Amino acid sequence: MAAFHLFAVLPLMETSVLPGSPETKAARLENEIEQIYRQTHGTICSYIRCLGVLQSQAQEVAQEVYLRLYQTMRKGEEILNVRAWLFRVAHNLSLNVQSREKRFRPLDPDWERVTADAGESPERAMLDREKARKVRSALETLSPQQRHCLYLRAEGLRYREIAAVMSISPNTVNEFLKRAISRLAEAVNA
Amino acid sequence: MLKHSGSQHIPDSDLIRIADGELSAKAVSATETHLRSCSHCRARLDELKRGADSYDQYHAQVLRPSVELPEAWSSVAARLRKLDETTRKPVFPAVAMWWGVAAALVCCCFVVTWSLYRESPTRRMQQLLTRAAVATTPRYRRVKVIANGRTWYRPATLEGETAQRPYTDERGLEETRAQFVKASYKWDDPLSVRSFAAWRKNLPSRRDRVFSFQDGTEKGRFYRLETETAAGVLRMATLTLRADTLSPVKGAFHFEQQNDVTIEDAGEMPEPPGKLETRNRPQTQNRPLPEPSVVKEVGAVEELRVFAALNAIGADVGESVSVDIAPSKQQVTVAGVGLSPDREQQIRQAVAGMPNTEARFRSGQASAFVNRLPDTATSANAINDTLLRQTLEKQAGGAQPFQTIADKALDASSTILQRAHALYVLAEKFPPSIASHFDASQQDVLRSLRRRHAIVIEQAATDLKSSLLPLLRGTAGMDETQTPRDTSWEVGAAQLYEEAKGLDASLGRILGGTYSQEAGQRFWNKLPDEIQRLEALAVSQEKAP
Numbered sequence: 001m002a003a004f005h006l007f008a009v010l011p012l013m014e015t016s017v018l019p020g021s022p023e024t025k026a027a028r029l030e031n032e033i034e035q036i037y038r039q040t041h042g043t044i045c046s047y048i049r050c051l052g053v054l055q056s057q058a059q060e061v062a063q064e065v066y067l068r069l070y071q072t073m074r075k076g077e078e079i080l081n082v083r084a085w086l087f088r089v090a091h092n093l094s095l096n097v098q099s100r101e102k103r104f105r106p107l108d109p110d111w112e113r114v115t116a117d118a119g120e121s122p123e124r125a126m127l128d129r130e131k132a133r134k135v136r137s138a139l140e141t142l143s144p145q146q147r148h149c150l151y152l153r154a155e156g157l158r159y160r161e162i163a164a165v166m167s168i169s170p171n172t173v174n175e176f177l178k179r180a181i182s183r184l185a186e187a188v189n190a
Numbered sequence: 191m192l193k194h195s196g197s198q199h200i201p202d203s204d205l206i207r208i209a210d211g212e213l214s215a216k217a218v219s220a221t222e223t224h225l226r227s228c229s230h231c232r233a234r235l236d237e238l239k240r241g242a243d244s245y246d247q248y249h250a251q252v253l254r255p256s257v258e259l260p261e262a263w264s265s266v267a268a269r270l271r272k273l274d275e276t277t278r279k280p281v282f283p284a285v286a287m288w289w290g291v292a293a294a295l296v297c298c299c300f301v302v303t304w305s306l307y308r309e310s311p312t313r314r315m316q317q318l319l320t321r322a323a324v325a326t327t328p329r330y331r332r333v334k335v336i337a338n339g340r341t342w343y344r345p346a347t348l349e350g351e352t353a354q355r356p357y358t359d360e361r362g363l364e365e366t367r368a369q370f371v372k373a374s375y376k377w378d379d380p381l382s383v384r385s386f387a388a389w390r391k392n393l394p395s396r397r398d399r400v401f402s403f404q405d406g407t408e409k410g411r412f413y414r415l416e417t418e419t420a421a422g423v424l425r426m427a428t429l430t431l432r433a434d435t436l437s438p439v440k441g442a443f444h445f446e447q448q449n450d451v452t453i454e455d456a457g458e459m460p461e462p463p464g465k466l467e468t469r470n471r472p473q474t475q476n477r478p479l480p481e482p483s484v485v486k487e488v489g490a491v492e493e494l495r496v497f498a499a500l501n502a503i504g505a506d507v508g509e510s511v512s513v514d515i516a517p518s519k520q521q522v523t524v525a526g527v528g529l530s531p532d533r534e535q536q537i538r539q540a541v542a543g544m545p546n547t548e549a550r551f552r553s554g555q556a557s558a559f560v561n562r563l564p565d566t567a568t569s570a571n572a573i574n575d576t577l578l579r580q581t582l583e584k585q586a587g588g589a590q591p592f593q594t595i596a597d598k599a600l601d602a603s604s605t606i607l608q609r610a611h612a613l614y615v616l617a618e619k620f621p622p623s624i625a626s627h628f629d630a631s632q633q634d635v636l637r638s639l640r641r642r643h644a645i646v647i648e649q650a651a652t653d654l655k656s657s658l659l660p661l662l663r664g665t666a667g668m669d670e671t672q673t674p675r676d677t678s679w680e681v682g683a684a685q686l687y688e689e690a691k692g693l694d695a696s697l698g699r700i701l702g703g704t705y706s707q708e709a710g711q712r713f714w715n716k717l718p719d720e721i722q723r724l725e726a727l728a729v730s731q732e733k734a735p
Contacts, residue, residue: 001412007231032265033270037418042258049257059259070270077403135248140265140590169504171473171533174212178203179636185241 016168026074031069036082044090045153050151051094052144061097065090084161091165096101131188138187146180200224200231202238204530209239217532220596277668312398315415319390322383322436332456332543333381337366338449343456343543348378348731373424381441381453386415386429391421409436422446454668457499488515488626491632494520496547497616498635499540500524501642506612511537511620516548517643524549578711585661595657602654603694606724610683610690612641613731617683637735640679642732647686651725663719681735694722 003101048058066087072079079085102130139147145166150160159170159177200208200221205212208221225231331346342363370377374392376385390396401414411433418426423446430440441453496513500506511526524541526534527548534551541547586592620628620636628636695712 004286004404018293030267030270034267036263037266039263041263042254045259046257047252049259050253062259063262063269066266067269067273070273072404076401078401078405080405107594131244131250132252135244139245141593141597141689143594143601145598146405147602150245151249154246155211159207159210171504174203174207177210179208181238181241181245183241184245187311188240188244189237 002065017190028069029073032073032175034068036069036086037066040083041088042088046157048090048094051091051098051148053094053097057097061090061093064093081161081164084157086165087157087161087165091148134187134190135184138184141183142180143176146176149176150180153177192500197419198229199234201530202234204532205231205235206242207530207532211667213530213532214535215533215694217574218529220531249372280368286627294601308344311400313676314400315417317385318413318415318431318436319383321454322431322438323387325436331381334453334454334456335366335380336388336452337363342420343450345543346379346455347383366451369449369451370443373422373445375424375427380443380457380727381429381430383429383436383438385442386427386438386524389424389427393417394421395419412439421443437623442551457502488522491542491628493619494628494632494635495544496522496524497619499544499641500537503536503540504640505537505540506615520546522547526551550639564695582661587660591660595661598657599654599697600645602650603690603697605650606654607690607694609643609647609650609685613640613647614687616640616643617680620726622678640683640734641732644728644734647690648725648732649671651721651728655725658721679731682727682731682734686724686731689720689724689727693724696720 019082025121027177045062047054048061048065053061056105065086069086071140083147139150142150145168149162152165153159157165160175163170204213204221208218213221225235264665292320329357331344332343335342335344344363361622367377370380371643373389375389376382378383390398392533397418399416399418401416402411403414404411413431413433414438415431416426416428424443425446426441426442426444428442429438430442437538443451443453445451474548492517493513497506500511505511511524511529514523514525516523522544524537524547526537529537529551534549536549538549541549583589583592586595616636623635624631696717
C-alpha cells in the first residue's frame, strides 16, 4: 500500500521568525516561500482541481494559498505543519470558490471529466485500461468526502492530518477510508 | 469492533489501519498474532491492500498527471512583491500632493511620538507576565514533557517530597531535572508564568521578544514570550500563552549543550492521591485552597472532566463509550464495548492520571452508534421500485447520482444523530440543577462541549440540505424559517435528539427504500420541515448561554 511521500522534508519544516532588516527579511521569506512552492505546488494544485475548482480558477486559488502563507509567516505566526496547513487552506478556499459560484455539484464535473480523459489515454497510464475503468467506476460511487480522504491519503498524509484538513475526526477519516477502500477492493477483486 | 481472538475476525477498519501503519505498535502486535493464525483475515487484508493499491496506482499514474497545472512561481513572486509594496508604500493621488505632504508630516510626528512611548518587547513581556500571573488557570493540570526523544506525563506542579526528588514515573527525567535545577529554573512547576518570570528576572543580560500568532489548526490566538540569554546553561526559554486566558500551553527550553526540552499542557486532572502531593498553586488570593486529601466521593465535576478528556480525542461521539459514576460514588467508570485495542489505549491514556477513574472495556458488538452508519453500498440499491423512487432518481439525474446523494445525506444524518446523542447525554448528566454548582471554569468546559456539538450539527444539517437540494426542488417548506420556542438548553437538547432520530428514521426509510408508496410520500413531504426544525434547534443550542 505505497503512498506518495512528496513531503519527506516538509513535516520537519516549521516556519520561523527571520532576523535582519525588513528588506532582508522579506527576501529570505520570499526564498522560503519559493522553496515551499516548488515542493508543493503540483500536489496543492491537483488537490484544488480535484475538489471541483475549474482549471481557469485553480491557478488563482493556488496562488492565493501561497499568498496567505506569505502573509501568515510575515506576521511572525508559527505554522507547525506546513503541508497540513497548505492543504487545509486550499480546501477552505476551494469550498469558498464553489460556494461563491452557488453551483451545486452532486458529482464534481471536473472529476468526471478528468477520470474519463484518463481512461481514454492509455499511453499516459501504465495501468491496464480495464483496471482503470474499474477503479474509476468505483470512485464514482463514493461520496466526495470519501474521495477526498483517499486523495489525501495517497498524497502521504496521516489520518490525523487528513482530519485536520477536512475538519473531521481521525475516526471519521478511518470510517470514510474503510468504506472507500472496501468498495475499491470489491471492484478490483471482482 | 471485535477483539482479535478465537474465531472473531479483525474488522475492515482495523485492517486498513494496519495496512496504513496507523495502529500503535502494541495493537499491531496483537493483530499480527491473530493474522498469523487466521487465513480469513489474511485474505481480507490482501483484498483491501489490492483495493488501496489500485487507487494509489490510479492516483499516481492517471489522476495526478491529468490535473497538474504548470508552475507559475514568477506570477506568485510578483504578487508577493506587490503585496509588500502596497503595505509599505501607500500611494497618494497627485491632485492631493500638498495634502499628502501635510499628512506625511503629521504621520511623522505621530510616528516619532509613538516610537518614544511605544512598548518595547521587554516592557510588553513584563506586562503580559504580570497579567498572566494573576489570571485564572485550571487548578489541577498534567503536563507532557518531551526530552531526549522520549515523552513523559507528570502533574504540572510538584510539591513536598516529590519536588525534591523524582518519583517513580519520573526517573527517566533525572537528567532533564538536573538541567533545570542547574539553570535555576523551577522544575517543580516548569510550565508556569511565575517560574518563567523568576528565571528571567535573575538573568544578568537577556533579549526579550513577544509574538502574537494564530495557530493554523486550532482556533484561537496565542502569545509567545521568548527570552534569550548568553549566561547560564539555559540559553533560551519560550513560553506560549493562550491570548484569551493567558494560561501557559507550551514551554520550549534550549540548553547550552544543544538539547531541547518541550513541556506542553496535557489537560486538567483531579487532585491526585495523598503521597504524591501534586497540585497547582492557586493563582489568586481569593481562590480557595484545594482539598488536601484524596477525593473521597466523586461527582459531576469529576464526570465532566472525563467527558472533556474524551472529547479531546473525539471519543464522546459515535463511540460505544459510556461515562458513569459507580454506585459506591467512589469512582467514575468509563466503559467501552467492542473498541479496537488501539482505541482502548487512547481512551486509557486520555483518562490516565485521573484518580478515581477507571476504564473498563469488553469485546462484543459495538453500540448502535458505531454500527448505525448505514451501509450505503446496498441501501440505495435496496430501494423499492416505487413511483417516488423513480421520481427522485429522475430529479437526481439517474440512479447513480441518486445513490451519491443518498450516501451524502445518510452520512450527514449519521453525524447529526451522533452529535445530538452526545449533546443529549450532556443534558442528562449536567442539567442546570447540577451545573449551577460548577465554578466558572467548569461551566466554561460544559458550555464549550455543548457548543462544539451544536456547531457540528448545524454544519451537518446545512450539508444535508445541500445534498438533498436537487431532490427537494419544488417541495414546500424548505425556505421557511422556524424559530424554536425559548427553552432551556437541556430541554432543547432533548428536542434536538428526538428531531435527529425522527429525521434519521425518515431518511433511512426513504433512501433505504423501506416504505409503501403512500408512507414514502408522507415521509418525503415532511422532510424539509424536519431539517428546518433541526437546524433551528442546533442554532438555538449554539447560542444558548
